[in-house]
Amino acid sequence: MKKLMINNERGFTLIEMMIVLLVITIILLVALPNVTKHSSSINDKGCKALVQMVQGQVQAYYMDKQTYPSSLEELKTDDYLKGSNLVCSNGNPLSIDGKGNVIVTDSK
Structure with missing residues (x-):
């Protein structure tokens, strides 16, 4: 007499997989708004x-020249600033007013 080998392998059912996907979706829906909120805060701090x-x-x-620069280009030309990307992460460029204050100009 032959013994029957019973294959007792169990896998996940479709219902179990759907429940896992539902839980993951809920976690993502809760986490994503918090991540985007912190992203804008990080961009603001980087701009500051x-x-x-x-x-x-x-x-x-x-201190070197006893006068304020008229523009950022003047700072670049005199090697006080390196690089050409003087734009905040929100896309607004920087500029210098007549009193030597650096301001973020609204590009809109």
Whole structure:
């Protein structure tokens, strides 16, 4: 007499897979708004840091030349700033007013 080998392998049913996908979807729906909220906060802090860095270079320029630069291009030409990307992460460029203050100009 032959013994029957019973295959006792169990897998996931379709219902179990659907429940897992539902739980993952709910977790993503809860987590994504928080991530985007923090992303804009990070962009704002990065923009403030860029303004402070450029303001420091304006002050260094003033200490050397006893006058404020008229533009960011003047700072670049005199090697106080390197690189050409002086734009905040929100797309607004930086500029210098007549009193030597670095401001974020609204590009809209």
